[in-house]
Amino acid sequence: MSTLTKQNLFEGFLETSFAGFESAREEGKTSFLNQGLPTLKSEEYKFTAITKKLEQSLQNVGAAKSFEVSEAEVKAAIPAGYEGAVLVFTNGFLQKERCLKVGSLEFSPLSEKTETPIGSIAKAAKDPFAALNQASFQDGIFIQIPKKAVIDEPILLLSFNKANEGQVIQPRTWIEVGDFSEVTFITLNVNLSEAPFFVNKVVEIKGGLNSQIRYYRIQNDGKFAIEVSNIETNLLKDSRFTSVNISLSGEMVRNNLSLNLLGSNSEGNMYGIYLLNGKSHVDNHTNVDHTIPHAESNELYKGILADQSRGVFNGKIFVRQDAQKTNAFQQNNNILLSENAIVNTKPQLEIWADDVKCSHGCTTGQLDEEALFYLQARGIDKTQAKGLLLFAFAGEVLEHIKNDSFREYCTQLVQERLGSKF
Known part of the structure; x- marks a missing residue:
């Protein structure tokens, strides 16, 4: 080779x-x-x-x-x-x-x-x-x-x-x-x-x-x-x-x-879902550069990983020295459905101004077994209950699609992937 x-x-x-x-x-x-x-x-x-x-x-x-x-x-x-x-x-x-x-x-x-x-x-x-x-x-x-x-x-x-x-x-x-x-x-x-x-x-x-x-x-x-x-x-x-x-x-x-x-009063919003199985590998690298005062950014990425899939999230927020009164928020949440699935997450803030509101965070865990048991106790089979919980987790991102027909199209794709469609 x-x-x-x-x-x-x-x-x-x-x-x-x-x-x-x-x-x-x-x-x-x-x-x-x-x-x-x-x-x-x-x-x-x-x-x-x-x-x-x-x-x-x-x-x-x-x-x-x-x-x-x-x-x-x-x-x-x-x-x-x-x-x-x-x-x-x-x-x-x-x-x-x-x-x-x-x-x-x-x-x-x-x-x-x-x-x-x-x-x-x-x-x-x-x-x-x-x-x-x-x-x-x-x-x-x-x-x-x-x-x-x-x-x-x-x-x-x-x-x-x-x-x-x-x-x-x-x-x-x-x-x-x-x-x-x-x-x-x-x-x-x-x-x-x-x-x-x-x-x-x-x-x-x-x-x-x-x-x-x-x-x-x-x-x-x-x-x-x-x-x-x-x-x-x-x-x-x-x-x-x-x-x-x-x-x-x-x-x-x-x-x-x-x-x-x-520009002042500008706003950047970044939302994402990655639903991975098999050996798929998806790496999301995001960057927001706040250069002037009075601007806002919001970021939410969510991942659900099964089998031997791998996800990567690296989000960077830069707040320059002149960018006072900045609001910047970043969050990455993940659910692992397999012991062989891997996620590497690294939310980052680099702040050079002193009058700002900024936060970032990440979580990685498994499906809530108590919530799964609760749904099964009310007559929902395990596969559907699992799909419902996963869709509830992922659906927060879909809410940011403002076009109704396309949001419905994406909802169906996600539900089919997660097995929550009745």
């Missing part, structure tokens, strides 16, 4: 499918080669052996190409009850002819917007995979929400992935939300291949003054999927961003989510 080094992984992606972004690409290449692929000695990846997994799975590394999907396939993949616009991608390439109900929505392939300042929000130097994507992504999407636009229905980013063994999919998304605008995004993947492949995605979101942005995401990938995502948002004065991430499957998944609170 050949060793997968930072150099020979990158060499397969030197040629891109379109001109543009030369300066950003060179910056990404330099940053990636300087950082190299992370090992377990890397502090940020000490519990996630992503490089070892890539070495085992990607024997013939190559870039995945776009492919066609039918209208019927698109409609079948849309969650029940969904009514909004649908933007369709295959292996990270926008398929305009398959997009639905887009109306006046402003969007285009990123290859047509080469003046976009990619890498100015999700900086290549912060993560080697963000650097790799910046250096070698093939295409992506540019979305612009105009000033004062209130989009009542969500925008679904529906990605179909179909790759041969060892192929790499590198989508890139740039979203600009204008001042005083409101929008909800939903991201959903549909895997059409059982072969091991690697998805390395970057999403940059630029929020305007008094903007309201919701970003909901379901990860229900194939059992051989390896994924790294870097999602980063800049928030200005009076703006609000809410993320809800639901992780259900995938061989190894790494989620990097960063919020930069750059």
Whole structure:
């Protein structure tokens, strides 16, 4: 087996499918080669052996190409009850002819917007995979929400992935939300291949003054999927961003989510559930950067782990010296259903200001046997009782999904996974 080094992984992606972004690409290449692929000695990846997994799975590394999907396939993949616009991608390439109900929505392939300042929000130097994507992504999407636009229905980013063994999919998304605008995004993947492949995605979101942005995401990938995502948002004065991430499957998944609170009275909310079984591995790394006074962040991640699965949570809150009157709250709670399941959790606060309200904490335990006995004593069988208790634990996160039809869709997925659906 050949060793997968930072150099020979990158060499397969030197040629891109379109001109543009030369300066950003060179910056990404330099940053990636300087950082190299992370090992377990890397502090940020000490519990996630992503490089070892890539070495085992990607024997013939190559870039995945776009492919066609039918209208019927698109409609079948849309969650029940969904009514909004649908933007369709295959292996990270926008398929305009398959997009639905887009109306006046402003969007285009990123290859047509080469003046976009990619890498100015999700900086290549912060993560080697963000650097790799910046250096070698093939295409992506540019979305612009105009000033004062209130989009009542969500925008679904529906990605179909179909790759041969060892192929790499590198989508890139740039979203600009204008001042005083409101929008909800939903991201959903549909895997059409059982072969091991690697998805390395970057999403940059630029929020305007008094903007309201919701970003909901379901990860229900194939059992051989390896994924790294870097999602980063800049928030200005009076703006609000809410993320809800639901992780259900995938061989190894790494989620990097960063919020930069750059204006007073801005608010960042980060919520997540990871429901893992088999040998799934999900690593959630979050970062909130409070840079100025009078801003707030809230974070709640919950995990339920069975079999030989492994979860990682590393949440960081930075409160800069000038960020007085900050409110920042972070909590991670986990239930282990197997002696072989493992969770590594590390909530962190770094505070340089003195007039703040901040807290963080974590818990890891097993299902409450007394509560389980109580339900069984009232005629509920053990499987359903267990599912009800687990759903009560996880349901607190689902409450933060404000779109009714999508919340119901997610509720059904979670109930089916937990066995609590009557």
